[in-house]
Amino acid sequence: MRLQLSPELQAFREEMRTFFTTQVPQEIREKVAAHRHVSKEEYVQAQRALNAAGLAVPHWPVEWGGRDWTPLQRHIWREEMQLAGVPEPLAFNTSMIGPVIAAFGNQEQKERFLAKTANLDIWWCQGFSEPDAGSDLASLRTTAVRDGDDWVVNGQKTWTTLGQHADWIFCLVRTDPTAEKKQRGISMLVFPMDTPGVTLRPIELIDGGREVNEVFFEDVRVPAENLIGEENRGWDYAKFLLGNERVGIARVGATKKMLAQAKEYAREITVDGRPLLEDPFMARRIAEVENELVALELTALRVVANSADGKPHPASSVLKLKGSELQQAATELLVDIAGPLSVASFAEEGSDVPDWARVATPHYLNYRKVSIYGGSNEVQRTIIAGTILGL
Amino acid sequence: MDFTFDSEQNDLREAVRGLLERTYSDSEARRKVAANDPGFDEKTWSRLAEMGLLGLPFAEEHGGMGAGPIEVAIVAEEIGRVIAPEPFIEAVVLAGGLIAAVGTDEQKAQLLSVIAEGTSVPAFAHAEIGTRWSPSASAVTATQAGDGWTLTGVKEPVPTGARADVLVVSAMVDGGTGLFVVQGDAAGLTRTGYRTHDGTRAANVRFDGTPATLLGTGGDQTAAIERALTEARIAYSHEAIGAMDTALRITAEYLKTRKQFGVTLNKFQALTFRAADMYVSLELARSTALWASMVQDAGGDVRSAADRTRLQTSRAGRHVGKEAIQLHGGIGVTAEYSVGHYTSRLTAIDHLLGDGDFAAARLARTVADRPTVDPLGAPYAV
Numbered sequence: 093m094r095l096q097l098s099p100e101l102q103a104f105r106e107e108m109r110t111f112f113t114t115q116v117p118q119e120i121r122e123k124v125a126a127h128r129h130v131s132k133e134e135y136v137q138a139q140r141a142l143n144a145a146g147l148a149v150p151h152w153p154v155e156w157g158g159r160d161w162t163p164l165q166r167h168i169w170r171e172e173m174q175l176a177g178v179p180e181p182l183a184f185n186t187s188m189i190g191p192v193i194a195a196f197g198n199q200e201q202k203e204r205f206l207a208k209t210a211n212l213d214i215w216w217c218q219g220f221s222e223p224d225a226g227s228d229l230a231s232l233r234t235t236a237v238r239d240g241d242d243w244v245v246n247g248q249k250t251w252t253t254l255g256q257h258a259d260w261i262f263c264l265v266r267t268d269p270t271a272e273k274k275q276r277g278i279s280m281l282v283f284p285m286d287t288p289g290v291t292l293r294p295i296e297l298i299d300g301g302r303e304v305n306e307v308f309f310e311d312v313r314v315p316a317e318n319l320i321g322e323e324n325r326g327w328d329y330a331k332f333l334l335g336n337e338r339v340g341i342a343r344v345g346a347t348k349k350m351l352a353q354a355k356e357y358a359r360e361i362t363v364d365g366r367p368l369l370e371d372p373f374m375a376r377r378i379a380e381v382e383n384e385l386v387a388l389e390l391t392a393l394r395v396v397a398n399s400a401d402g403k404p405h406p407a408s409s410v411l412k413l414k415g416s417e418l419q420q421a422a423t424e425l426l427v428d429i430a431g432p433l434s435v436a437s438f439a440e441e442g443s444d445v446p447d448w449a450r451v452a453t454p455h456y457l458n459y460r461k462v463s464i465y466g467g468s469n470e471v472q473r474t475i476i477a478g479t480i481l482g483l
Numbered sequence: 484m485d486f487t488f489d490s491e492q493n494d495l496r497e498a499v500r501g502l503l504e505r506t507y508s509d510s511e512a513r514r515k516v517a518a519n520d521p522g523f524d525e526k527t528w529s530r531l532a533e534m535g536l537l538g539l540p541f542a543e544e545h546g547g548m549g550a551g552p553i554e555v556a557i558v559a560e561e562i563g564r565v566i567a568p569e570p571f572i573e574a575v576v577l578a579g580g581l582i583a584a585v586g587t588d589e590q591k592a593q594l595l596s597v598i599a600e601g602t603s604v605p606a607f608a609h610a611e612i613g614t615r616w617s618p619s620a621s622a623v624t625a626t627q628a629g630d631g632w633t634l635t636g637v638k639e640p641v642p643t644g645a646r647a648d649v650l651v652v653s654a655m656v657d658g659g660t661g662l663f664v665v666q667g668d669a670a671g672l673t674r675t676g677y678r679t680h681d682g683t684r685a686a687n688v689r690f691d692g693t694p695a696t697l698l699g700t701g702g703d704q705t706a707a708i709e710r711a712l713t714e715a716r717i718a719y720s721h722e723a724i725g726a727m728d729t730a731l732r733i734t735a736e737y738l739k740t741r742k743q744f745g746v747t748l749n750k751f752q753a754l755t756f757r758a759a760d761m762y763v764s765l766e767l768a769r770s771t772a773l774w775a776s777m778v779q780d781a782g783g784d785v786r787s788a789a790d791r792t793r794l795q796t797s798r799a800g801r802h803v804g805k806e807a808i809q810l811h812g813g814i815g816v817t818a819e820y821s822v823g824h825y826t827s828r829l830t831a832i833d834h835l836l837g838d839g840d841f842a843a844a845r846l847a848r849t850v851a852d853r854p855t856v857d858p859l860g861a862p863y864a865v
Contacts, residue, residue, distance in 0.1 A: 093492075093553050094485045095777035096864045101484070164484070175855075352854035359851070369851050376847035380794070383771075383846060386858050387795045390770035393859075394486045407766045414763055476762050477755035481735040 105168050108147075112176035116141050121177035125349060126447055127455045129301070130179055132215070132257040138179045139212040148181045149210045153194050156206045163396040167340070174345025184216040184253075185209045187340075188333045189262045189282070196321035196329055205282075217285070219249040219263035219307060220330065226251075227471050229264070230274045230327065234309060236265035236281055243267075243281060243319070245289075245312040251465075255292055255305040258285050264326050271324065278326040283314045299454035300438065334467065341466055342415030344389045350422035351382055357448055358429050368429060381421050388414050406480050413472040416462040423456040484859060486773060492557055499561040502530055507565040510821030516568060517682030521646035523568040529601045537575055538599025541583055546596030552714070552779040556721040556772070563725025566828045568683050570606075570643045572722065574598065577715045578605035578651045585662060585699035585707045594649065594664070606647035608638040608665075608688050609708070616837040618660070618709040623690055625654035625661055632663060632697055633671075634690035642835065644686030645676025651698060652690070659703025663695035670694060681831040682824065712836050713789040717779060719832045720772040720789075720796040726832075727765045727800060730807040730825040734758060737811055737822075754810055761803045768792070768799035774858055784862035787849065790842040797839030800829040 097105065113121075120134045142148040143157070151166055152158035161169070173180055190209045193201055208214045225231040234247025245265055255261070262282045271277030285292065289312035294302040321329055355378060358369035368374050388411070395405040426448070427434045433449035443450075463469045477483040488496065506527045507513045516524045531537055540555055541547025548554075555576060562571055579598045582605070583591060597603035611622035623636030634654050644650070650665040650672075665672060671693040676686040698704075735758055738748040748754050771792040778788035804826035808815035815822050833839070857863075 093488060093773065093777055093780070095774070095781040095783070095859065097484050097859055348855045355851060355854060372844075372847060375850045376843055379846040379850045380843055382850065382856055383791050383794050383843070384767065386791055386856050387767040387771045390774045390858055391767055393484060394770055394773075397484060397486050407770075410763050410766050414767065470756070473756045473759040474752075476759035477749075480762060481731075481755070481758055483735060483738055483749040483755040483758060 101164065101168065104165060105172065108169055108172040109176065111145060111147065112173055112178045115145065116176070116178045120179065123177075124179055125177035125353070127451045128447075135179050135182065135257075136212045136215075139181050139185075142178070142181060143211045148212075149186050149190060152186075152190060152206075152210070156190075156194050156202065157210045164393070167392065167396040170340045171345035174343060175349055177349065182212060182215065182254075184218050184258075184262075185212060185214070188218060189216050192262075192280070192329050192333050193320060195332065196325075200317070201320065215254075215257050215259045217252050217255040217258035217261050217307075219252060219261045221251045222248060223250055227468055229330065230278070232264055232266060232278065234263065234265050235269065236267050236279060236314070238267075238316070239313075241316050242313045243316060245281065245283075245309045245314055247309050249307040249309075250295075250304075252292070252305045252307045253303055255285070255307055256294060256302070260284050261290075261307065262320070264330055267326075268324050275327040277324050278330075279323050280320040280326040280329050281314050282318050282320060283312065287312050287314070289313070297458060298460075299458040301454070301458065342388055342392045342411040343419055343462075344385065344392055344415070347385055347415075347418050347422050348389075350419075350426065351378065351385065353448065354378060354422065354425045354429055357426070360446075361429060361431070374429075378425065381418065381425060384414070384421075385418055388418060409472055409476045409480065412466060413469050413476075416469060419462050420456075420459050423452070423459045426452045427456045488553070488557070492553060495554060496557050496561060498534060499536065499558050500564070502527070502534065503561055503565050503567050506530075507567055510824060513566060513568065513682070513821075513824070514818070517678075520676070520684065521643065522678070522682065522684035523570060523643075527567070528569055528604070531569060531571070532599065532601025535599075536571070537601050538595070539575065541579065541595045541599060542591075545583070545591050546599040552717065552776045555714075555718055556776040559718045559721035560725035560728075563722035563727075563828075564729050566681075566726055566729075566825060570604065570683070572715055572718045573606060573642045574604050574647075576718045577711055578607040578647075578649075580711045580714055581607060581651050581662060581707065582664075582698065584711060585704055587699060590664070590696075590698065603648055604643065604646060605649040605651060606641055606643045607711075608641045608644060608650045608652045610638060610640055612637070612639055616712075616841055618712060619705050620653040620655050620660045623652060623654040625656045625663060625695065628694075632695045633692045634663060634665065634695045635692055637687065637689050639687040640679070640685035641688045642679075642683065642685050644688050645674045645684060650688065652695065653704070653708055654695075656701075656703075660705050660708065661701065662698040662704045662707070664698050665690070665693055665695045679831060681828040683831070709786070713786050714779065716789045716793050716836050717772065717775045717785075719836060720768070720775065720792040723796045723800045723829055723832050724765070724769050724772050726825050726829050727761075727768070727803040730803055730822055730829075731758070731761050731765055733822050733825075734761070734807045734810050741811075748810075757806055757810060761806050764799035764802045768796040771795040774863075778863045781864055783865050787846070788863055790845050793837055794839045794842040794846065797833050797842065800833055801839075804829040 116138050120138050123130050149157045150159035150161050154160050193205050222232045236243040236245045264278050265281050267279040268277030289310045291308040293306045295304050359367045361368040395408045398405050430449035430452040433445045434453045436445040436450050437453050535548045538547035539550045543549045582594050625632050648667040652663045652665050653660050671691040673689040674686045679685050741748050775788040775792040779785045807822045814820045
């Protein structure tokens with residue numbers, strides 16, 4: 093047992109911190125920190141800056157741009173990125189379809205997609221969830237029927253995040269409706285979003301934003317070469333990919349940044365002439381959230397430091413569950429610090445309400461999603477009860 | 484950064500676990516020991532001494548092992564795992580720790596080796612009625628009398644205060660709080676022992692012009708007391724982790740075997756989800772306890788680290804303890820069944836040296852000091 097990072101890791105952390113705070117445009121980082129809308133161009137610009145420095149896909153195979161880092165190095169990379177307000181490399185590209193193609197795609201697919209995926213030359217979106225298949229993903233009904241050299245796709249996907257920016261979609265489709273288990277008979281297809289028969293409809297969320305979409309497929313013809321891996325093995329790839337999705341999902345760095353903001357704003361707001369931060373109840377509330385965050389960060393460090401042999405650490409299931417709760421607690425704190433100012437969400441010119449207070453409530457409402465996506469917290473509890481406690 | 488135990492530490496864990504599991508193979512064994520004074524098993528105490536555990540943190544020249552906080556943490560967790568009533572933290576970490584920290588060379592030579600040998604069981608008489616968890620003393624006053632001192636006043640509750648052969652006593656002196664050594668057979672010393680709710684023992688300790696020896700060379704010892712309390716708080720957090728771990732394991736086992744409405748309880752999602760939340764609480768608390776011991780080992784801001792683990796462990800201990808009983812149903816509150824004893828002990832640990840609210844209030848006072856907390860950096864890693 094040893095607390096300090098090794099000198100090498102300390103140097104690594106410094107290197108990451110310096111790069112992120114100096115080489116990614118400050119106006120983009122400030123937007124992320126302020127929870128303001130980041131444009132597609134800005135996402136692309138940030139990811140290309142990372143990719144040029146070899147920092148966009150460190151967890152990929154070295155042959156395709158990976159860095160062969162330890163899990164702890166990856167953890168530090170991610171935390172520092174979040175603390176610096178750098179938009180994280182698009183998860184659909186770097187954590188999902190990229191690793192799947194690298195692991196299960198054929199050589200031609202790897203050469204065709206991987207470099208462009210790392211550089212965000214292709215913006216991918218995910219076609220997994222359906223109206224009747226959310227957490228119960230295996231119930232999906234979108235079909236793909238072989239017709240000559242093509243697959244013909246029909247059905248509907250939903251919750252397609254940032255699909256409005258996407259160039260390509262990776263989709264789970266039912267290719268064998270007769271399979272005995274519903275997990276069998278599912279395949280993974282990729283195709284451009286401008287393929288005839290693909291229609292996208294934005295879904296407005298309670299924060300006023302449009303980040304998710306419904307996607308409809310009507311006789312969409314997809315060339316057979318766009319099947320990833322083997323026919324009817326899509327469920328295995330989805331499980332592989334969703335496993336990657338949970339990496340870094342604790343988002344400690346991002347929550348830490350929010351708490352730092354909470355302290356800053358609570359200093360500016362006064363109650364009876366004293367800074368809100370000096371109100372014992374508020375100070376204690378921040379201290380309690382902060383302490384849980386320390387506990388979560390330490391748990392994440394336990395998990396990454398002890399997962400080098402490839403086996404997931406049992407406590408890893410805690411990360412998504414508690415990580416989402418603490419992200420939500422931090423957004424709630426910000427709304428409460430804003431107090432009456434928090435209702436001025438859509439004020440524009442002519443309002444004196446500070447920017448942070450305007451975005452506080454939309455952000456809080458938007459963050460209701462984090463305990464739902466990536467396997468809802470109820471799914472996480474099922475996993476803990478079943479696989480760890482044997483219940 | 485490394486959260487894994489080395490092979491010697493693993494061996495230590497195995498050895499302690501082996502001994503304690505033999506002694507407390509079931510809750511009935513612990514109940515029997517707890518039923519009779521002094522509330523722990525003297526034979527087990529001797530065996531702990533034979534293994535070198537009672538001198539674990541003391542210097543080798545004083546009969547100790549010269550081990551660090553990680554080793555203390557390992558022993559404390561194993562004690563918690565079977566809620567062994569032996570006063571390891573009270574005698575070795577707290578009373579022994581104070582002697583090691585402030586005693587003169589002569590006092591250390593005299594008092595520590597006998598603790599390590601298991602022949603002396605000291606107690607720290609510090610708590611006073613109505614002052615909660617203050618590091619200073621006000622209800623007992625020390626008066627200089629010739630070459631020595633006398634003490635007057637009352638300390639209560641003093642854990643293992645009746646069995647102890649030596650008392651380390653905090654008392655008010657000019658300009659602060661001093662530390663004194665009082666022999667168990669001293670004149671003017673009255674001790675009334677009683678059972679505590681968790682099956683251990685505490686006492687009312689009354690000093691009436693009781694002769695005492697100054698521990699160390701005098702002056703205000705508030706900082707040393709605070710430091711000893713801090714280290715004991717971390718050790719108690721580990722004991723609580725061990726207790727929570729067992730309480731959760733027993734509960735999970737019960738859910739798998741107990742039938743109601745024709746099925747085992749683990750068929751009810753409402754129950755399994757609550758067990759999952761217990762696991763989350765336990766693992767987050769475990770992370771902070773391990774970390775706090777590493778901060779202590781590394782010489783960082785141990786007081787704040789102790790507050791962090793106390794807050795997390797207090798909240799977790801209450802959560803796990805209460806849920807363990809609730810998920811059992813009525814049997815959980817019976818004395819014949821073990822799980823309630825775990826909850827009782829967790830409740831005692833929470834209140835002996837400072838609970839979660841106490842720690843949270845202290846952390847709240849420093850919350851504005853820095854924008855973010857980096858558990859791997861300053862002020863924790865120096």
